[in-house]
Amino acid sequence: xxxxxxxxxxxxxxxxxxxxxxxxxxxxxxxxxxxxxxxxxxxxxxxxxxxxxxxxxxxxxxxxxxxxxxxxxxxxxxxxxxxxxxxxxxxxxxxxxxxxxxxxxxxxxxxxxxxxxxxxxxxxxxxxxxxxxxxxxxxxxxxxxxxxxxxxxxxxxxxxxxxxxxxxxxxxxxxxxxxxxxxxxxxxxxxxxxxxxxxxxxxxxxxxxxxxxxxxxxxxxxxxxxxxxxxxxxxxxxxxxxxxxxxxxxxxxxxxxxxxxxxxxxxxxxxxxxxxxxxxxxxxxxxxxxxxxxxxxxxxxxxxxxxxxxxxxxxxxxxxxxxxxxxxxxxxxxxxxxxxxxxxxxxxxxxxxxxxxxxxxxxxxxxxxxxxxxxxxxxxxxxxxxxxxxxxxxxxxxxxxxxxxxxxxxxxxxxxxxxxxxxxxxxxxxxxxxxxxxxxxxxxxxxxxxxxxxxxxxxxxxxxxxxxxxxxxxxxxxxxxxxxxxxxxxxxxxxxxxxxxxxxxxxxxxxxxxxxxxxxxxxxxxxxxxxxxxxxxxxxxxxxxxxxxxxxxxxxxxxxxxxxxxxxxxxxxxxxxxxxxxxxxxxxxxxxxxxxxxxxxxxxxxxxxxx
Amino acid sequence: xxxxxxxxxxxxxxxxxxxxxxxxxxxxxxxxxxxxxxxxxxxxxxxxxxxxxxxxxxxxxxxxxxxxxxxxxxxxxxxxxxxxxxxxxxxxxxxxxxxxxxxxxxxxxxxxxxxxxxxxxxxxxxxxxxxxxxxxxxxxxxxxxxxxxxxxxxxxxxxxxxxxxxxxxxxxxxxxxxxxxxxxxxxxxxxxxxxxxxxxxxxxxxxxxxxxxxxxxxxxxxxxxxxxxxxxxxxxxxxxxxxxxxxxxxxxxxxxxxx
Numbered sequence: 001x002x003x004x005x006x007x008x009x010x011x012x013x014x015x016x017x018x019x020x021x022x023x024x025x026x027x028x029x030x031x032x033x034x035x036x037x038x039x040x041x042x043x044x045x046x047x048x049x050x051x052x053x054x055x056x057x058x059x060x061x062x063x064x065x066x067x068x069x070x071x072x073x074x075x076x077x078x079x080x081x082x083x084x085x086x087x088x089x090x091x092x093x094x095x096x097x098x099x100x101x102x103x104x105x106x107x108x109x110x111x112x113x114x115x116x117x118x119x120x121x122x123x124x125x126x127x128x129x130x131x132x133x134x135x136x137x138x139x140x141x142x143x144x145x146x147x148x149x150x151x152x153x154x155x156x157x158x159x160x161x162x163x164x165x166x167x168x169x170x171x172x173x174x175x176x177x178x179x180x181x182x183x184x185x186x187x188x189x190x191x192x193x194x195x196x197x198x199x200x201x202x203x204x205x206x207x208x209x210x211x212x213x214x215x216x217x218x219x220x221x222x223x224x225x226x227x228x229x230x231x232x233x234x235x236x237x238x239x240x241x242x243x244x245x246x247x248x249x250x251x252x253x254x255x256x257x258x259x260x261x262x263x264x265x266x267x268x269x270x271x272x273x274x275x276x277x278x279x280x281x282x283x284x285x286x287x288x289x290x291x292x293x294x295x296x297x298x299x300x301x302x303x304x305x306x307x308x309x310x311x312x313x314x315x316x317x318x319x320x321x322x323x324x325x326x327x328x329x330x331x332x333x334x335x336x337x338x339x340x341x342x343x344x345x346x347x348x349x350x351x352x353x354x355x356x357x358x359x360x361x362x363x364x365x366x367x368x369x370x371x372x373x374x375x376x377x378x379x380x381x382x383x384x385x386x387x388x389x390x391x392x393x394x395x396x397x398x399x400x401x402x403x404x405x406x407x408x409x410x411x412x413x414x415x416x417x418x419x420x421x422x423x424x425x426x427x428x429x430x431x432x433x434x435x436x437x438x439x440x441x442x443x444x445x446x447x448x449x450x451x452x453x454x455x456x457x458x459x460x461x462x463x464x465x466x467x468x469x470x471x472x473x474x475x476x477x478x479x480x481x482x483x484x485x486x487x488x489x490x491x492x493x494x495x496x497x498x499x500x501x502x503x504x505x506x507x508x509x510x511x512x513x514x515x516x517x518x519x520x521x522x523x524x525x526x527x528x529x530x531x532x533x534x535x536x537x538x539x540x541x542x543x544x545x546x547x548x549x550x551x552x553x554x555x556x557x558x559x560x561x562x563x564x565x566x567x568x569x570x571x572x573x574x575x576x577x578x579x580x581x582x583x584x585x586x587x588x589x590x591x592x593x594x595x596x597x598x599x600x601x602x603x604x605x606x607x608x609x610x611x
Numbered sequence: 612x613x614x615x616x617x618x619x620x621x622x623x624x625x626x627x628x629x630x631x632x633x634x635x636x637x638x639x640x641x642x643x644x645x646x647x648x649x650x651x652x653x654x655x656x657x658x659x660x661x662x663x664x665x666x667x668x669x670x671x672x673x674x675x676x677x678x679x680x681x682x683x684x685x686x687x688x689x690x691x692x693x694x695x696x697x698x699x700x701x702x703x704x705x706x707x708x709x710x711x712x713x714x715x716x717x718x719x720x721x722x723x724x725x726x727x728x729x730x731x732x733x734x735x736x737x738x739x740x741x742x743x744x745x746x747x748x749x750x751x752x753x754x755x756x757x758x759x760x761x762x763x764x765x766x767x768x769x770x771x772x773x774x775x776x777x778x779x780x781x782x783x784x785x786x787x788x789x790x791x792x793x794x795x796x797x798x799x800x801x802x803x804x805x806x807x808x809x810x811x812x813x814x815x816x817x818x819x820x821x822x823x824x825x826x827x828x829x830x831x832x833x834x835x836x837x838x839x840x841x842x843x844x845x846x847x848x849x850x851x852x853x854x855x856x857x858x859x860x861x862x863x864x865x866x867x868x869x870x
Contacts, residue, residue: 001741004726011728304724307685308738309713311706396685398724399795
């Protein structure tokens with residue numbers, strides 16, 4: 001029977017291939033998302049691990065507040081001296097490197113006079129002690145490390161993209177106004193080919209401290225003497241450092257650094273998998289439809305098999321096997337297509353300004369397992385109802401022309417209405433329940449949307465009859481007999497017409513979803529700003545949330561034509577154990593911001609919450 | 612007659628004291644309900660003796676197809692009972708019917724009903740494949756030879772003529788050595804020359820293999836190869852003839868139709 005089923009599938013291969021296309025797409029999205037995010041993840045991993053490759057322990061300032069622009073506390077020169085004198089320490093070196101916070105950021109100014117920045121990617125400004133190369137996470141590519149107050153090393157990728165060479169002069173703006181530096185070298189971060197959209201400026205420690213307005217170091221890397229374990233070194237160091245600092249093994253520190261990136265990656269992954277899921281959902285509908293039609297066409301063949309002694313179970317198995325084979329083939333193709341898609345997506349994100357770090361692609365086991373299992377499972381589940389229907393083909397259909405399969409009562413319009421009702425309730429709960437944005441409400445929303453689609457699919461046959469008779473009026477007028485036939489065909493088997501239209505319905509729902517999502521995000525930001533700000537102009541950093549120099553406020557106030565400017569500074573602070581927003585305003589000018597003739601300006605070392 | 616066929620035929624003779632291949636008792640079949648109800652069969656009783664070819668004839672609407680469907684377990688009578696090899700089949704569950712079909716019933720259809728994606732040989736052994744059994748090579752060769760498709764075994768149905776397809780279908784019905792073979796208008800879709808070949812093959816399978824056969828036909832020529840011909844009219848057996856000539860068959864048809 002297996003052979004019979006597979007040979008039958010082979011005979012209908014063109015139809016099978018077309019059917020499988022939707023599954024191929026869905027699986028490709030899934031496998032592509034995994035390859036892409038695993039690859040990004042690996043690139044970040046190597047950034048973080050190469051930061052500490054010759055380090056045993058890391059001493060860093062404590063994080064006092066989440067999402068603070070100011071970053072963590074720093075560790076002083078005195079602490080560094082004390083660490084160096086600790087018994088089991090072979091070497092220690094301080095650096096200004098804060099991969100997660102905003103505290104070591106310096107904008108490179110491009111040839112057009114604008115900050116080199118892409119979509120919120122970090123613009124790192126590091127201070128590194130190059131006298132101890134073992135702790136240096138960076139690799140020099142050209143030239144030499146900065147030795148003087150007006151020297152900088154920039155990352156090789158930015159140098160190439162922005163056409164800067166060793167010996168050129170480049171502008172840098174950190175906490176103060178723009179200054180000019182001479183590029184004395186280019187570097188890469190460990191072995192990472194691309195930092196994504198991030199830029200990197202590396203200074204001497206004193207220059208970095210001055211530019212970033214920081215005292216001491218953000219991180220001290222420590223190497224143990226031979227034979228001393230990292231754990232022992234850490235416990236020794238804990239006795240030496242003040243309460244404002246923390247000591248971790250290099251491994252712990254790397255994991256800590258990864259946290260921020262991990263949530264970003266899981267966001268991208270979730271986003272892409274969402275699309276993959278929708279594609280698979282559409283695919284399931286298509287498979288369901290095609291197999292239903294195939295089963296109907298094969299009524300006599302299936303009945304003949306029954307008369308020759310095939311059991312219902314065998315018929316069921318043969319149709320399930322068919323969908324299994326379609327699913328497996330589609331999933332394998334989709335899996336491989338996903339590998340290509342991952343590259344394409346990476347370029348697409350790049351084109352949208354969201355450049356992602358690159359390294360050789362990662363093909364993890366879970367990519368293979370999840371893609372194949374998901375693709376096959378969805379196809380087999382979608383094929384199950386047609387398979388059940390095939391078992392109801394009576395043997396007598398082998399001898400009787402036009403025998404119809406007895407249908408069990410299908411999920412009727414009533415069930416559709418009930419489903420739609422439940423869906424409406426869920427969506428109402430999600431949007432009006434007062435918990436909008438919480439996990440529970442999102443789940444209710446997703447479930448509601450899905451049930452809504454199924455509900456509409458349920459009562460669609462009723463709609464079709466009504467719709468077709470309306471749409472059919474012009475068709476009959478213009479198309480004559482052909483138009484009339486078309487209308488009759490559409491209404492003759494409303495269930496069939498409806499299920500054919502279902503794939504289109506889901507496609508449209510998807511387009512609407514993306515459009516509403518995009519519009520919704522814009523709309524909410526627009527409304528929020530319009531409600532709060534009556535000023536004519538608002539000055540922010542290029543990405544809209546990063547801090548920018550306080551001097552900008554004074555510069556704007558002096559500009560001709562500006563009647564009034566008011567600075568706002570904000571950051572996160574802590575009261576007791578609670579994190580709160582702290583805003584700094586100028587009471588004299590902010591009160592006038594309601595006056596339409598005056599200008600309000602937001603500036604200062606402004607940060608916003610990114611919760 | 613070769614040795615294997617002879618042995619088989621002997622076996623059938625020995626089993627002659629066992630119940631008839633097919634027995635029907637007062638079967639009636641009504642379609643629909645109330646005013647629109649149609650009685651296709653109104654009490655038919657018959658016995659199909661083993662090793663014989665029984666033909667069922669009658670004008671359209673006489674109930675001959677319904678009779679065959681009920682005898683073969685494809686349809687259920689409204690009243691009455693049917694036995695195949697002593698098994699009462701009208702109350703069987705679906706999987707019991709499946710078992711019955713595998714062991715006791717072979718089918719030959721008017722439109723051949725071969726599976727288009729399988730070769731002649733694959734179609735031929737399909738009942739065994741479905742039942743999870745392997746064909747005995749000698750039996751398979753004998754069948755292929757006797758239906759004259761030795762050189763066509765790798766051809767698909769689309770590459771075979773109508774007559775060749777029907778021969779494959781007959782071999783397929785014989786392959787599991789069923790208690791009874793039901794042939795539904797086996798020549799209904801063939802020209803007269805090809806029909807003659809097919810009828811010769813059906814007759815030969817009865818003679819050489821002792822294959823009990825029930826054949827529904829409206830073709831007077833076809834009926835002449837039967838050991839016994841039953842004439843149906845208005846859902847009842849109107850006449851029965853043993854080994855009739857063509858002329859006798861035609862007379863009987865007219866007599867029955869004129870009632």
